[in-house]
Each structure stands twice: as C-alpha cells, then as structure tokens.
Amino acid sequence: MRRITVPTVQAGHAIGVDLGGTKILAGVVARDGTVVRRHERPCPQDSQEHVLAELEAAVTELLDESVGSVGFGAPSPIDQARGVVVRCVNLPLENAPLRDRMRERFGLPVGLENDANAAAIGEWRAGAGRGVDDLVMLTLGTGVGGGVVSGGRPFRGRNGEGAEFGHVVIVHDGRPCQGACTGRGHLEAYVSGSAASAAARERFGPSADAHRLVRLANERDADAKELLTEIAGYLGSAIGSFLNIFAPRLVVLGGGFGVAAFDYLRGPAEEVAQREALEPMRNEVRLAKAELGTAAGLIGAAFVGFEALDAA
Numbered sequence: 001m002r003r004i005t006v007p008t009v010q011a012g013h014a015i016g017v018d019l020g021g022t023k024i025l026a027g028v029v030a031r032d033g034t035v036v037r038r039h040e041r042p043c044p045q046d047s048q049e050h051v052l053a054e055l056e057a058a059v060t061e062l063l064d065e066s067v068g069s070v071g072f073g074a075p076s077p078i079d080q081a082r083g084v085v086v087r088c089v090n091l092p093l094e095n096a097p098l099r100d101r102m103r104e105r106f107g108l109p110v111g112l113e114n115d116a117n118a119a120a121i122g123e124w125r126a127g128a129g130r131g132v133d134d135l136v137m138l139t140l141g142t143g144v145g146g147g148v149v150s151g152g153r154p155f156r157g158r159n160g161e162g163a164e165f166g167h168v169v170i171v172h173d174g175r176p177c178q179g180a181c182t183g184r185g186h187l188e189a190y191v192s193g194s195a196a197s198a199a200a201r202e203r204f205g206p207s208a209d210a211h212r213l214v215r216l217a218n219e220r221d222a223d224a225k226e227l228l229t230e231i232a233g234y235l236g237s238a239i240g241s242f243l244n245i246f247a248p249r250l251v252v253l254g255g256g257f258g259v260a261a262f263d264y265l266r267g268p269a270e271e272v273a274q275r276e277a278l279e280p281m282r283n284e285v286r287l288a289k290a291e292l293g294t295a296a297g298l299i300g301a302a303f304v305g306f307e308a309l310d311a312a
C-alpha cells in the first residue's frame, strides 16, 4: 500500500461522493459545508469494476491541491472495520473494498459511510440540523432511509450497519415490505414515496402518484389531504418510537416525498409522535424540513472524509 501523506497544514477541502442507483454526485466541499465545485456522471449498472472505475474518475475530475481527503456515501450497509461496501440492493457492488482501493489510488485518507447516514451528517453539519448535536433524520423517497447523530457523533451500530429506519415494524403482520425485504408492516411500506404513490393510485386512479397527491392537496382537495394525514399518522407513530429511543432535539425530514409533502406531514405527525413519546422526550419534538436537497449526501460524505483526515 502507498504511504498516506497527511499535509502538515490541514487541507481546506474534502471531496464528497454520493453513489446513487443511477448517478454519481460528487463535489469539493469546504469545512463550513460550502460546495466549491461539483461533478456528476451516470453510474454504470454492469459490473463492480466499472462502478469502481467511475468512482475513481469522479474523484480525479475534482482533485486539486486543496483536497486533503475523500469520503464516499454508498446505498449499502458498510463494514467500517474493513472499509467495505457490503452489498448494494440496486447496484453491482458486493464486498467491495472501497476504502483501501481509493486510499491506494489517491494516497489520501478515505472515509466510507452508508448514504442515508451521510445525508444525516450533511444536514447536521451544514443544513437543517446545524448546531443540534442530537438529531434523527428520515429520508422519504423510493424507500425510507435514516440516520442518527447522538451526542455530536454519528450513530453507526456495531460496525457501521445502523440505522435502517425504513425497516422497523410499525404494524405487526402488516403490509409486505418492498424489494428484497421479506418483512411485514415496515415503515417503508407506509410512508415512502412509493407507498404514497400506491395509496394515491388506489384513491385517484392508475395515473396518480405521490407528486399528484401533493399537487391535489395544494389545490385543497379534501381526499388528498386526508390521505396525507393518514400517511403522517404512520410516520408519527414511528417518530414517537424514535423519540423514546434516541431522545433527539430535532427530527429532520428529507427525501423527495418528505420535502414535497412536508407541510402536510408535519402537524399530524408531531401530534401522533407526542402521544406516543414519554416525558420529557415528547416536549422536545420538532420536525424540520431538510435544507440541502440532493446535495445532502455528497456534503455528508465530504464530512466523513474530513473525519478520516482528522483521525489520520
């Protein structure tokens, strides 16, 4: 392995790379969370080697002397001890030794994180959660992802696998979950954008989806508002449990559906969460809308890069 050169003067920037199902989003990020430069390229679907080569190409595109480290967010559980992407559901990456490979390739400290955790770290450092050292983030998109910052530290579980909030049970023996998940009654089956689209189709016909549902609510459609309140109730049940477990000061709601429907979800979800949470956690409950949009993952990944640099 090539020796890692740690600059004597702390480098000002880190490259953050957010690996998604179809796109690689990368950026040069300053310590205050400002994105200085961006790069985007499609993510190949054919082989692990091709994905790794494109990740290297994204970093190469942005690399300059101001960059002291690199961080990656991947849609997979992460083995932090070995620096390995364990298995992506939607990409051909399995048991991929991303950290060692990128360290050797670029000679810089490299951090690795689950993509939802990276988004939570991004919002904590530079978005809706700035200055709040205890927060829970939920991303409602195609699936439901989540991340926790507790006592000013990202929560990663035993070895980086936590926290998969989309797959906590909120209804015993409830709706079947999505994709490869064999569970039932999981949060993802009730509050994800896909679940909202399915509910919208049932109510408004085959051409409806989550976008149309929110648009109808904006046009004051009573059925649409009722359906969003119902979804918010399930979300509130889950948030109530997360309050009891993590006692956060803030719950940040992100993801395409979470942000678009935020104004309809917040009130009823807070009400239900308050009912389920105990004193004093219930008094603290506050939902905030994510601020960084699709950049949350790459900004968070860059902070994971800074973390690797500071630990080197």
Ligand SMILES: [Zn+2]
Binding pocket: 166, 167, 177, 178, 181, 182, 183, 184, 186, 188
């Ligand atoms: Zn599930």
